[in-house]
Amino acid sequence: xxxxxxxxxxxxxxxxxxxxxxxxxxxxxxxxxxxxxxxxxxxxxxxxxxxxxxxxxxxxxxxxxxxxxxxxxxxxxxxxxxxxxxxxxxxxxxxxxxxxxxxxxx
Amino acid sequence: xxxxxxxxxxxxxxxxxxxxxxxxxxxxxxxxxxxxxxxxxxxxxxxxxxxxxxxxxxxxxxxxxxxxxxxxxxxxxxxxxxxxxxxxxxxxxxxxxxxxxxxxxxxxxxxxxxxxxxxxxxxxxxxxxxxxxxxxxxxxxxxxxxxxxxxxxxxxxxxxxxxxxxxxxxxxxxxxxxxxxxxxxxxxxxxxxxxxxxxxxxxxxxxxxxxxxxxxxxxxxxxxxxxxxxxxxxxxxxxxxxxxxxxxxxxxxxxxxxxxxxxxxxxxxxxxxxxxxxxxxxxxxxxxxxxxxxxxxxxxxxxxxxxxxxxxxxxxxxxxxxxxxxxxxxxxxxxxxxxxxxxxxxxxxxxxxxxxxxxxxxxxxxxxxxxxxxxxxxxxxxxxxxxxxxxxxxxxxxxxxxxxxxxxxxxxxxxxxxxxxxxxxxxxxxxxxxxxxxxxxxxxxxxxxxxxxxxxxxxxxxxxxxxxxxxxxxxxxxxxxxxxxxxxxxxxxxxxxxxxxxxxxxxxxxxxxxxxxxxxxxxxxxxxxxxxxxxxxxxxxxxxxxxxxxxxxxxxxxxxxxxxxxxxxxxxxxxxxxxxxxxxxxxxxxxxxxxxxxxxxxxxxxxxxxxxxxxx
Amino acid sequence: xxxxxxxxxxxxxxxxxxxxxxxxxxxxxxxxxxxxxxxxxxxxxxxxxxxxxxxxxxxxxxxxxxxxxxxxxxxxxxxxxxxxxxxxxxxxxxxxxxxxxxxxxxxxxxxxxxxxxxxxxxxxxxxxxxxxxxxxxxxxxxxxxxxxxxxxxxxxxxxxxxxxxxxxxxxxxxxxxxxxxxxxxxxxxxxxxxxxxxxxxxxxxxx
Numbered sequence: 021x022x023x024x025x026x027x028x029x030x031x032x033x034x035x036x037x038x039x040x041x042x043x044x045x046x047x048x049x050x051x052x053x054x055x056x057x058x059x060x061x062x063x064x065x066x067x068x069x070x071x072x073x074x075x076x077x078x079x080x081x082x083x084x085x086x087x088x089x090x091x092x093x094x095x096x097x098x099x100x101x102x103x104x105x106x107x108x109x110x111x112x113x114x115x116x117x118x119x120x121x122x123x124x125x126x
Numbered sequence: 127x128x129x130x131x132x133x134x135x136x137x138x139x140x141x142x143x144x145x146x147x148x149x150x151x152x153x154x155x156x157x158x159x160x161x162x163x164x165x166x167x168x169x170x171x172x173x174x175x176x177x178x179x180x181x182x183x184x185x186x187x188x189x190x191x192x193x194x195x196x197x198x199x200x201x202x203x204x205x206x207x208x209x210x211x212x213x214x215x216x217x218x219x220x221x222x223x224x225x226x227x228x229x230x231x232x233x234x235x236x237x238x239x240x241x242x243x244x245x246x247x248x249x250x251x252x253x254x255x256x257x258x259x260x261x262x263x264x265x266x267x268x269x270x271x272x273x274x275x276x277x278x279x280x281x282x283x284x285x286x287x288x289x290x291x292x293x294x295x296x297x298x299x300x301x302x303x304x305x306x307x308x309x310x311x312x313x314x315x316x317x318x319x320x321x322x323x324x325x326x327x328x329x330x331x332x333x334x335x336x337x338x339x340x341x342x343x344x345x346x347x348x349x350x351x352x353x354x355x356x357x358x359x360x361x362x363x364x365x366x367x368x369x370x371x372x373x374x375x376x377x378x379x380x381x382x383x384x385x386x387x388x389x390x391x392x393x394x395x396x397x398x399x400x401x402x403x404x405x406x407x408x409x410x411x412x413x414x415x416x417x418x419x420x421x422x423x424x425x426x427x428x429x430x431x432x433x434x435x436x437x438x439x440x441x442x443x444x445x446x447x448x449x450x451x452x453x454x455x456x457x458x459x460x461x462x463x464x465x466x467x468x469x470x471x472x473x474x475x476x477x478x479x480x481x482x483x484x485x486x487x488x489x490x491x492x493x494x495x496x497x498x499x500x501x502x503x504x505x506x507x508x509x510x511x512x513x514x515x516x517x518x519x520x521x522x523x524x525x526x527x528x529x530x531x532x533x534x535x536x537x538x539x540x541x542x543x544x545x546x547x548x549x550x551x552x553x554x555x556x557x558x559x560x561x562x563x564x565x566x567x568x569x570x571x572x573x574x575x576x577x578x579x580x581x582x583x584x585x586x587x588x589x590x591x592x593x594x595x596x597x598x599x600x601x602x603x604x605x606x607x608x609x610x611x612x613x614x615x616x617x618x619x620x621x622x623x624x625x626x627x628x629x630x631x632x633x634x635x636x637x638x639x640x641x642x643x644x645x646x647x648x649x650x651x652x653x654x655x656x657x658x659x660x661x662x663x664x665x666x667x668x669x670x671x672x673x674x675x676x677x678x679x680x681x682x683x684x685x686x687x688x689x690x691x692x693x694x695x696x697x698x699x700x701x702x703x704x705x706x707x708x709x710x711x712x713x714x715x716x717x718x719x720x721x722x723x724x725x726x727x728x729x730x731x732x733x734x735x736x737x738x739x740x741x742x
Numbered sequence: 743x744x745x746x747x748x749x750x751x752x753x754x755x756x757x758x759x760x761x762x763x764x765x766x767x768x769x770x771x772x773x774x775x776x777x778x779x780x781x782x783x784x785x786x787x788x789x790x791x792x793x794x795x796x797x798x799x800x801x802x803x804x805x806x807x808x809x810x811x812x813x814x815x816x817x818x819x820x821x822x823x824x825x826x827x828x829x830x831x832x833x834x835x836x837x838x839x840x841x842x843x844x845x846x847x848x849x850x851x852x853x854x855x856x857x858x859x860x861x862x863x864x865x866x867x868x869x870x871x872x873x874x875x876x877x878x879x880x881x882x883x884x885x886x887x888x889x890x891x892x893x894x895x896x897x898x899x900x901x902x903x904x905x906x907x908x909x910x911x912x913x914x915x916x917x918x919x920x921x922x923x924x925x926x927x928x929x930x931x932x933x934x935x936x937x938x939x940x941x942x943x944x945x946x947x948x949x
Contacts, residue, residue: 041829048822052815059811062942072943079938082818083931090825090927097763099309100771107775110337110424111782114377115789121373121428121440122790233765298776306768310759336772340780348787348883357872357879359787365796365876374783728901 039089047089054082137733138686149686151235152643156242157221158539161532163242164213167249169606171205174198176603179563183596185584195580196263197282201256203266204286207386208293209249211524215389216245218531219304219328221539225634225641226322228313228650233306235684236730241300243694248293251701255285262286265578267379268349270360270371275353284353284705287346292701294339294346301335304328313633315652319413322632322656323406326413327392330420334381334388337424342378345371354707369434376427384423386520387487388416390527391458394480397534398462400630401477402469405656408461415454415461422451432500433507441500448498455491459484474628475549479530482557486522490515493568508578511571517564529556529609536613537627541639541671542620548612555605562598566591624671631656638671644681689730696723770921774928781932784887785939788880792943795875801944804868806860813856814937817892820849821930824899824923831916840906843919846926847899850892857889881940888936891929898922 058078061071088094093101119125138149150156178198181189190198220238224231232238255261262282264273273283308329312321321329348359349371358364360371399406406412428436428444462484471477493515497503506512529552536544570591575582582588626635633650634641636658654660661667700719706712759765823845830838861882864870872882902922905911911919 038829038832041826044822044825044829048819051818051821055811055814055818058938058942059807062807062945069946071945075938075942079934082934086821086927086931086934090821091924097761099761099763100767103768103771103775104778106333107337107778111778114341114424114779115782115786118370118373118786119789121436122367122370124789124792234769302769302772302776305772306765310761310763310765310768312760316760336776337779340776341783344780344783344787347887351872351879351883355872357883358876359791359879359883364879365794366791370787370790374787377783 038095044089047085051082051085054078138688141686146686148691149239149688151231151239151684151686151690153220153224153231153235153238154539154641154643156238157217157219159242160213160220160245161217163246163249164210164217167205167209167253168214170253171202171210172603172606174202174205176599178202179596179599181580182582182592184593185582185586185589187581190580192580193260193263196578197256197261199578200263200265200286201252201261204252204262204290206520207266207382208290209245209252211386211520211528212297213245214528215331215386215524216241216300218324218389218393218528218535219300222535222634223304223307223325223328224311225538225637225645226325226632227308227311227316228633228646228652229307229311230645230649230681231684232303233311234303235735236687236690237299237303239687240690240693241296241303243691244292244296244299244697247694247698247701248289248291248296250698251285251292251705252289255282255289258285267375268371269375270349270352270368271362273349273353273371274360275356278353281705284350287350287353288701288704291343291346292697294343295697297335298339301332301339305332305336308332313650313652316657319410320652320655320657323395323409323412324389324392327388327395327416330416331385331388334385334420334423338378338381338385341374345374345378348374350704369431369436372431372434373428376430377424379430380427381420381423383519384419386524388419390483390524391416393527393531393534394462394483396632397476397480397530398465399656400534400628401472401474401480402466403472403629404465404469405631405659406461407464407467408457409655412458412461415457418454419451422447422454426451429498429503432497432503445498445500449495452491452495452498459488459491474533475544475546475553476530476534476628478550478553478557479526479533482553483523483527483530486518486526486557486560490518490520490522493518506571508576509571510567510575510577513577514564514567514571517560517567521560521564526556526560529553534628535634536616537623538634538639538641540617540620541623542616543623543627544612544616545620548608548615552605552609552612555601555608559598559601559605563595563602564598566594566598570595625669626658629662631659633658636661636667636669644683684735687730687733689726689733693723693726693730696720696726764917766917766921767924770924774924777928781888781935784884785935788884788940791876791880795877797875799864799868799870799874799877801877801881801940802946804864804870805941805944806863807941807945809856810860810937810941813853813860814933816849816856817853817930817933820846820853821927823849824926828916828919828923831911831919832913834913836906836911839911839919840903843899843903843906847896847903850896850899850926854889854892854896857885857892861886884940885936888929888932891932895922895926895929898925 058075061067061074061078064071067074087104093104138145141149147155147159150159177190178195181187181195181198220232220242258281260280260282262268262285264278264283264286268283268286271277308321308325318326348357351357352359352361358366360366360368362368395406395412425447426444428440429448432441432444466481493511497506497512497515533544533549536542570588573587575586575588575592582592623639625638627639628635633652636650637646650657658667662669696719698719699722700716703712703714703716703719707716761768823842827839827842827846830836830842864878870878870881872878899922902911902919
């Protein structure tokens with residue numbers, strides 16, 4: 021059966037593309053720039069509560085970049101991404117639920 | 127250099143006797159270790175319960191003081207959940223899963239051994255608290271602020287915290303292991319939807335474990351910080367809310383109850399088809415229901431907190447989700463009934479337990495749905511109505527199913543049947559005893575009898591049902607004694623069972639009883655659900671019970687190792703140090719324990735799984 | 743004997759797995775998913791207590807964003823050097839591997855030094871202790887446990903560094919380094935969240 025041939029593959033940790041050192045460096049620069057923006061935004065008094073969604077988005081971007089490129093999730097099996105993001109999503113939901121229950125958003 | 131030498135010296139080669147058990151990494155032996163240890167712990171929890179029932183048998187009794195009573199109900203629950211049901215399930219995970227998926231062992235055999243020895247360490251820390259100044263007394267759920275240093279200055283709660291942390295490490299390690307094993311070590315052709323149901327339920331349970339335990343780990347760390355370092359996580363005078371503890375605990379605690387029941391449901395899903403001579407009805411639906419229960423189990427936790435004052439919005443949300451989660455459970459029940467319907471039913475002892483499970487779990491589930499409505503829960507909360515619910519689902523559910531599993535798989539593990547006549551007596555005494563003990567508790571609860579109070583006035587009108595309930599508990603105790611008698615007798619001179627004593631359906635029955643160390647001479651090839659049944663009925667496979675001699679060099683098995691055991695002992699030492707960490711001795715002992723653990727981790731890392739010089 | 747006595751389990755790669763993925767890599771990702779729940783609970787505790795301290799010092803009184811930005815930068819850069827270490831090893835460049843992994847460990851240690859400095863300032867200069875209020879308890883516990891994770895990571899990286907001199911690190915066994923790298927990046931990611939949610943949000947008086 022066709023499913024059988026998909027089972028029991030040999031280990032192939034290196035078959036995927038490997039980003040080059042140059043790419044890694046670019047990601048690093050991006051991370052630094054985003055951090056600089058975050059710190060910059062922090063000092064813009066006029067935004068007030070508005071900085072919260074901005075910071076959340078920016079740090080989410082950093083999180084994603086590290087996960088996709090440094091941790092290779094973009095190039096690896098989707099199973100790894102699913103397992104990791106299951107944890108991330110569940111932790112986020114629990115966190116937000118607790119915040120709501122303790123009237124953080126009030 | 128030293129580590130090399132350490133790892134060189136410490137490699138055991140074909141150890142026998144007690145060293146054989148200490149260094150084993152064979153999933154079957156580890157399963158037996160879990161089974162025996164957890165059964166002994168179950169007995170201690172049962173004794174704690176019996177003392178409670180004797181104390182409550184009549185009004186205004188003084189068999190134990192209120193202080194001891196608080197320790198009894200705390201220890202009974204903590205023992206039964208963490209040292210009873212969970213490791214009993216683990217015994218089955220260990221023994222059965224690799225056999226069901228056609229593997230030679232789990233993915234990480236040494237980590238597997240480590241899980242057992244760490245479980246034993248946690249059990250020791252918890253149970254010895256009775257003799258070291260007093261057991262924990264704040265309930266198995268340890269609500270703040272009663273667990274805080276102000277109200278609970280003794281060490282009981284500390285033993286509780288530390289033992290649960292150690293047990294948490296054991297559970298996490300086991301869950302990681304089983305997830306990797308189930309994902310990555312299935313026999314060729316065994317897709318996820320061809321796995322046996324017990325394997326499926328273990329799979330879902332393991333996900334629940336890895337995501338739920340970290341939450342209680344954090345809660346316990348925070349409580350520890352409050353108690354030992356004067357921090358303020360649950361201290362009202364600093365502005366904290368003790369309700370945070372309740373939330374964190376139940377975010378763990380609700381998935382935990384599904385951790386307790388899903389494996390039991392898996393066992394029942396194995397037994398019913400075998401003794402109905404029919405495939406499991408609606409296999410995909412039972413699988414899907416299990417997954418949905420695992421998923422939705424995260425959305426219901428505050429139904430344990432309906433009377434805390436969370437407000438109508440929170441209460442309504444959790445009421446709805448709680449009612450919703452009854453649906454997939456109901457689907458399972460209908461599918462189990464569908465399995466039996468039209469089947470050629472064989473009422474051997476395992477089947478009696480499985481059917482008993484379905485009946486008793488329905489009752490427990492019904493009372494559960496009653497609690498789902500906040501208004502009615504307001505009357506039921508903290509009364510014996512809840513105690514009745516808990517015991518119908520956990521005793522009538524998990525324990526009854528586990529006993530069914532013991533009767534079912536005992537022949538595989540030992541090569542002998544448990545006596546059928548004694549087994550039936552065991553079942554009926556347990557079933558009747560269980561109902562006599564716990565059904566009246568519904569009435570007591572409705573009548574207002576509170577939980578966790580060591581006695582009651584003679585004129586409350588509770589005397590009769592308490593007396594009946596206590597009588598029932600004695601019957602239960604008798605049924606356990608009969609079980610023990612059955613085990614001892616059968617081990618000595620039980621009827622020999624072959625590979626396939628029940629004419630069953632899954633792969634573990636295709637090898638000898640007990641199985642050879644390497645499990646399968648050849649890894650099976652799977653073409654459908656219940657491959658063994660297919661082999662027997664369509665391919666005319668005949669199973670013999672002889673162990674085929676295998677050329678040692680053709681099968682590579684992992685080697686035994688001391689390091690998992692030593693690593694666990696390091697945790698045990700550190701655990702005891704941590705309880706007394708406010709003293710210098712405690713700090714030193716903790717440090718020593720952690721150093722032992724670290725050394726063991728290094729030596730373990732440097733030790734290859736298969737020692738090339740001593741390969742099997 | 744024996745360069746074979748190394749952290750890698752040699753026979754592991756030799757057999758097939760159902761998904762074709764390596765068991766230990768799968769284990770690491772499962773562990774990281776689980777660790778998300780661990781840090782998630784700690785962060786949730788911090789957030790739930792945010793703004794509820796009855797007495798000071800408060801975040802806005804003690805946080806030094808410029809300095810913490812520097813330590814954040816250092817940790818981010820350590821992730822880059824970690825990735826370069828793994829990359830070098832895969833290309834057979836053992837010397838490059840050693841340089842980059844040592845750099846990673848040193849940057850990790852630098853981050854920890856910043857943490858220690860910050861903790862000491864808070865305690866001795868600002869009188870913010872874990873005992874004084876909710877902010878102190880939650881802040882020190884959250885960042886302290888993160889720091890403990892970093893410490894374990896530094897020890898792990900140094901172990902790999904020293905092991906490479908015994909022939910214990912080779913391109914065939916690059917999985918050992920990959921696993922350490924995944925752990926290290928995760929610890930960095932947690933810090934990304936902590937920096938935002940604890941430090942940057944701390945700008946608001948009332949937090």
